[in-house]
Structures are given as structure tokens and as C-alpha cells.
Amino acid sequence: MIRSVVLLSACLLSLGSLPVAAQVVVPESTHTNQVATDARTRARLHTELGAMYLQDGNMAVALEETGVAIEADPGYASAYSVRALVYTALREFTSAEADFKKALGLAPGDPDVNNNYGWYLCQRDRAKESVTYFLAAVKNPLYSTPERAYVNAGTCALKAGDLEGAREYLTHALRLAKDGGPQAQLQLAKLAYTQGNMTEARNRLLEMMRLGGQPPAEALWLGVRIERKLGNKAEESSMTAQLRRLYVASPEYQELLKGNYE
Template identity: 50%
Template sequence: MKNIVSSLRLCVSLAALAVCLPLAAQAQYDFSKVPTTGAGGTMMNDGRSSEPTPADPRTRARIHTELGALYFQEGNPAAAIDHLSIAIQVDPDYATALSVRGLVLADLKEFAKADADFSRALSRAPNDPEINNNYGWFLCETGKVRESVAYFERALRDPLYETPDRAHTNAGNCLLRIGELESAQRHYLQAVRLSRTGAVPARLGLADIFFRQGNADEARIYLNDALRMMEPASPAALWLGLRIERKAGNRSAESSFAAQLRGRYPTSEEYQQFLKGNFE
């Protein structure tokens, strides 16, 4: 069976920008929080606002990190690396810049350099939940699944972590890769419970688990929940829906999913699997 995890997005944080990166080659980004440095300034002891100056190393590093993140978002990793490297040169202890550069390098498959950046970031901020989540994603992506879960769990130990659903989803995705369905299901359910945005990847993961277990009714419930939140439906979701209905013997629904997959994503890997008849 084609593992739906290969098309699910692992969620990482890019310079405090919420980002979902796929395991497949084509990246998709979901930016929901952009930090600002120049507008607000800092507060002085007497309560007056003081605008940060370009001479402040941390402020300069933050600005270059944000620029690097935006260039990465726009598909220009070379410019992203340039700005992130400036940020690190200006402020070598700025862990966020190191972590974001690690993400960009990982996307470029410069795995040894990415690992070095993540290690430096963790040495400076060992308990930062975003950095731990990002490094967990990196380890999972490079085949170190069991090691990755420890970093997701470390991120989840921070009671102030703003997006714990992301780490739960990542842990579920990674555990699903190695067939640990019970543990993956537990993390997915926590992601659904904690998410403020619907936890679509976690719902797809749960649908996949129930499909594997032969429970078409439960699989259909979670898939339909995810589809209601997706516009448009992804090829992975349509492919899973097709296989759920095929296993349930619902030929009409199976044909509907097949028509959507063919019409929207005729060059997708999922549609090629359909043409080959690889339903399991």
C-alpha cells in the first residue's frame, strides 16, 4: 500500500513563521505568523518606546532571518541562505537563524550542513520547542525515525509551546512510517484535540490508520472531515478516499474519487498508482 505519509506535510516552524513542509519534492508553505522587528521597537525602563538601531546585533540578525525565511517561502533558497548566513555572522548565538538555515539546507539536501546547524541551534537553545520540532522533522526526513520522536516529545514538554499540534502530527507521521499504528494514532488524536486550525494532516493520518485496519467507516469519517477543510482536495486525500471506497465496495464513490484524481492531478504519483492498479 502506498503510504499516505509520503504525501502528508510535516509541520515545522520557520523563524516563528508556521510552515508545513512536505516529504515529497514540491514544497508547500503555510505561513500564519510573521514576526516584526522594525515597527514596535523595545521598551525602556521608564516605559518609553525605543526604536531598535541597525547597530543592535540581535535586531539585525532577526531582520536578516525574516528576509531569509521570506526568500525561502518564495522559492529562492540561494538568497535565503545569503541572508541567514549574514544573520549568523552578525549574531552567532541566534539559534533561530541557525535552525531556519538548517531547514533550508535540508530542503537542498545538504544534510550534513543542516545537521551541523541544528546541533549549533540546540546547543544555544536546547529547550526551544520550535527548534526541537524542526530537528525532529529533519531526523525523520533523513530516516532516523525513532530518534526524531524524542525531539517532538521534548518540544511538547514546554507548556508555553503555541503549536503543540504540529509536533504531535509530526510524531504521528514518523511513527506511521515504521508501522507503529497505536502510537501514531495517539499523537494524531492529540493533534486533533489541540489544533486551532482543524488538524487536516492529522485527520488524514487517522483515516489512513483506520483504512489499514480495515475500518472503512471510521476512515471515511476522518477523511470527510479533512476534505471539508481542504480546498482543493490534495491528490493524497483523493487517492486515500478512492481506496477506502474500493475496499468498502462502494463503486459509485470510488468512481467519483477516481474522476477527481484524473481531472485534477493526471500527472500525480497517486494517479499513476491508480493506473497501475496498486491499491494496496
């Protein structure tokens, strides 16, 4: 997904005409550069707002804000990338694909654009193809969160059936993580479960839960299946109860009700 955005405590200023006596004549090239800088600043601010509204689930305003950003600066790749994520959430995949392609055309080496497009491809059942974009993201030495792209690469490699690649990427993410790597631990637990190593799967999952925070539905559902495989009835019941209490409307709980443990 999207990198964290910070709401800037700034406003867009509309510069009116100065009194004649106060006007300063500047070279045309300097004026042009200033206009371009102002346009990029407006585009960045509106893109950040769009990303925040996307995270809050307000798709209409997110779409409006990213549209304003693109109108302000049609060359700002991040605006297209975030708008593509909005279109993805709205299931308007043709528009999402077009915006991602535009963003990549403008900034082929941008790590966030590559990471976002990779995640889009993975969600669209193009997991094998997606890994290329995650690896392109981590190649950028200025990328501040390469561990996220490695987790995404590992998650999608696992989805594509590349178990060896998944372990490599997730292990790399774990080495880079400063918070203990809960997401990497969860995906490594899923990998171990897939390979039939229930002891490792259980240890990885318990470490993920130890790192704090409420475990997501996929973690609890994985825990139910691990404990079931190990024959730990009490632990299986505990995980089931948590899944029911916290995520009764989740797809994972529906799988539990259907008895689809595999």
C-alpha cells in the same frame, strides 16, 4: 514543518556618528547590551526573511538571508534551524545535520528547533528517532502551536509502525486544534486504513475534506483506495477524477497509473 512568519515592516538602521554636542556617554555595559540587542534583532529579521523565501521556493536567497542572520548573531539558534531546512530542501544533508546540531546546542529546549529537526529526521527515514524531538517541543509551555508537533509525532510514529503511539499523538493533536484538526484527521484516516477499518477511515477523510480547502494529493489518493476497498465504484471514480485533474504530476497519481493500490 516551519512556523508561519510575518514580514515585519521595518528596516535595519545604520547609526552614524552624532555631533559632539549631542553625544551621550553611556556605561560600557549598557552599550554592550545595546549592540547585542541590535545584532539579535538583525538576525531575527533576516531569519524571518529566509524562512519566507524558503516557503516561496527561492533557495538561493533563503540561504543568503540565513547566512546574513548568522553573521549578525552567531548565537541565534533559529537562524541555524531555518538554514538547515534550506539545506534539506537542497538535499545537502551533511550541512543540514550540522546546522541542526548547532541550533540544538545553542537552544536545546527551543520548540521550533526541536520540531524542525524531528521533521528532518522523519524525512530521512529516521522516523522512530524523530518522535523524541516532537515530544521535546511540546514540553515547552511557551510553545504556541503544540498541536503541530503532535500531528508530526503521530505522522512519524505511523511511518515507524508504532500504531498505538500514532493514535495517541494524533488524538491529542485533535483535542488541541482550534480549526477542527484537518491534518490530524487525515493522519487518523491513514491509521484506520492501515488497521483495516475502512468505515472509520472514510469518516475521518470526509471530515478532513469538510473542514474546507482543496484536498491534497495524499488525501485524494487515500480516498481512492478507501472507496475501492469498500466497493464504492462511483465514489472511487470521483476521487480518481479529482486526483487526475488537480495533481497529474504528483507521485500519488503515478502510483494510481501503476495500479499500486496497497
